Amino acid sequence: MALLNILHFPDPRLRTIAEAVTNFDEDLKTLVSDMFETMYEAPGIGLAATQVDVHKRLLVMDVSEDKNDPKVLINPEILEAEGEEEMDEGCLSVPGYYETVRRADKIRIRAQDVNGDFFEIKTDGLEAVCIQHEMDHLQGKLFVDYISSLKRDRIRKKLEKLKKQGQRA
Numbered sequence: 396m397a398l399l400n401i402l403h404f405p406d407p408r409l410r411t412i413a414e415a416v417t418n419f420d421e422d423l424k425t426l427v428s429d430m431f432e433t434m435y436e437a438p439g440i441g442l443a444a445t446q447v448d449v450h451k452r453l454l455v456m457d458v459s460e461d462k463n464d465p466k467v468l469i470n471p472e473i474l475e476a477e478g479e480e481e482m483d484e485g486c487l488s489v490p491g492y493y494e495t496v497r498r499a500d501k502i503r504i505r506a507q508d509v510n511g512d513f514f515e516i517k518t519d520g521l522e523a524v525c526i527q528h529e530m531d532h533l534q535g536k537l538f539v540d541y542i543s544s545l546k547r548d549r550i551r552k553k554l555e556k557l558k559k560q561g562q563r564a
């Protein structure tokens with residue numbers, strides 16, 4: 396097990412489009428367990444591989460209050476989406492910022508598990524929002540892309556400043 400480094404906005408690597416997972420091997424299982432450890436430690440409710448600079452289509456999440464419902468979605472695809480939901484979202488790659496984003500309320504997803512077996516999830520509310528947010532990461536998209544460019548620039552400047560201060564320290 397190992398904690399992975401989480402990339403922060405506006406790191407250009409967060410804009411990489413992930414490729415499908417084709418090898419369901421031991422390396423994949425290690426990556427998944429490291430991603431869970433990194434997500435729980437942060438703490439966060441979801442983490443996409445893109446955020447740890449691995450450009451493969453997979454994400455981990457756990458939206459339960461007791462942190463006892465880990466789920467891994469590999470090569471996820473949205474089969475159905477309906478309704479609308481507005482929620483305040485945050486992101487481990489945009490630390491300290493929360494903005495309202497509108498997404499589908501109910502979704503049906505097909506994905507693979509660590510062994511490559513296909514399964515479907517039908518979900519709504521927070522879990523549906525979390526899946527859509529993490530799937531955006533796999534396309535190089537961030538929740539700040541949904542807000543005004545003025546606000547996004549403000550966040551970018553503050554995070555760049557923090558990064559510089561961190562490097563000096």
Ligand code: NI
Nearest residue numbers: 485486487488
């Ligand atoms: Ni995120």
